[in-house]
Amino acid sequence: MYLSPEPHDSPDAPEGEELSFGDDREPRLGGWLRAHRRLVGVVALSALLLAxxxxxxxxxxxxxxxxxxxxxxxxPQTGTFSAFLCQGGDAASEACSDRGAVTGEEKQAVAAVLNTSPVVKDFHFETQEEALANFRALPGAEEDPTHEALLDTIEAADLPESYRGAIGPGDWRALKRRLEALPDVSRVYVFRDHFxxxxxxxxxxxxxxxxxxxxxxxxxxxxxxxxxxxxxxxxxxxxxxxxxxxxxxxxxxxxxxxxxxxxxxxxxxxxxxxxxxxxxxxxxxxxxxxxxxxxxxxxxxxxxxxxxx
Known part of the structure; x- marks a missing residue:
């Protein structure tokens, strides 16, 4: 399982942050997983994203x-996106740390952005229960010690609700900016389809x-x-x-x-x-x-x- 960092907003010349595939600077399993299970769960789920x-x-x-x-x-010039919504007391996201759970009206605002975006081909809303079920069904989970350790502690309430979908060619940065500007969205991931x-x-x-x-x-x-x-x-x-x-x-x-x-x-x-x-x-x-x-x-x-x- 790849643990993904927050991506930069430049596809051509990113600066500073690097994608890590694990080295001696990375935190180890065990207590760290349990202390950060919500954040790691969110990142793991984003992997459900990843001729x-x-x-x-x-x-x-x-x-x-x-x-x-x-x-x-x-x-491929097509891709997928995931927009994770805030949870009450979400310390993993600075934008959500001092607010409660997302309301129905706020969810409609996210859906409105997606409905009006020219690059969004389709999307769906994922509940916390669906997120947990999908996390349990991740391919290769039975071989992944990180995944197994998380399943020992993680619950549906630890995972955020989200909007996920497919996108076609166009200005993906604009979609990402519009979603991140919403006060009820904690983080947004956009990936190209795999080669x-x-x-x-x-x-x-x-x-x-x-x-x-x-x-x-x-x-x-x-x-x-x-x-x-x-x-x-x-x-x-x-x-x-x-x-x-x-x-x-x-x-x-x-x-x-x-x-x-x-x-x-x-x-x-x-x-x-x-x-x-x-x-x-x-x-x-x-x-x-x-x-x-x-x-x-x-x-x-x-x-x-x-x-x-």
Missing amino acids: GASVGGWVLYQRSRQPLPPPDGPW WWGKANLSIALCPQAAGIYERCEGRGAASQAEKDDVLGRIHALPGVEAVYFEDRAHALKVWRHVWWQGAVTNRDLPNLPEAYYVKLTAPPVIRDIRKSFAGVAGVAQVSDVSGP
Whole structure:
């Protein structure tokens, strides 16, 4: 699970803040989680936010049995947004710390902004109970110690109500500014759609140089070539493999800069970024079964379904 910072309002030349994938400056689990469970829950939920191979490429893959480089594109210009509403005594948000819960009239004001925005394609309101249910259903939750620790303490009342939706090309900064100007909105996140949606179904991330958030990779360095070869062989053994791509850290950095178009993802983050295999399958993956088949495999950091939102 990525813990996201408040993004900047400049997609081109952000300053100051950097996206962290975990290092020795990050707070540890345990008591910190319980003390900040509302903030971490909000950030975790924002993650609910976060093409296909050509015939020629498929033939090349079948002949060589070696992974292909990532496709050239397309790079999606669509995205998603989440606008979290204030809660009574919300110390995690300066704008909401001295006010009560949002009223029905204030919610209507948020909906009015969304209804009149030319970039909003659709949106919906999410209650606290729905937020908790969605948090419990996050993909990969059973493998995430942070998620498990939060579930031990978090309740629906700890999570904010929100508006979420899809956006098309246009002035996303203007939408973000309009929402943030409302006194009942605590924070707004806007992300571009992920590069790999529609191009692959499965991601198998390898251990990076720095373990970061990947508990499996604690106490070791990046995956070795022998480990990569072993993982690749196991991928070939999966049913319905159509194509396999290999993403190096440079391309991973480019992908995160695309998704986090408002944040500062820099070369400094490279040691924390995993190399990964992306797999195109002939049928949607049964992700639970695939995770089991890669459980305990040396060099594997995380297995994820990347078919789409």
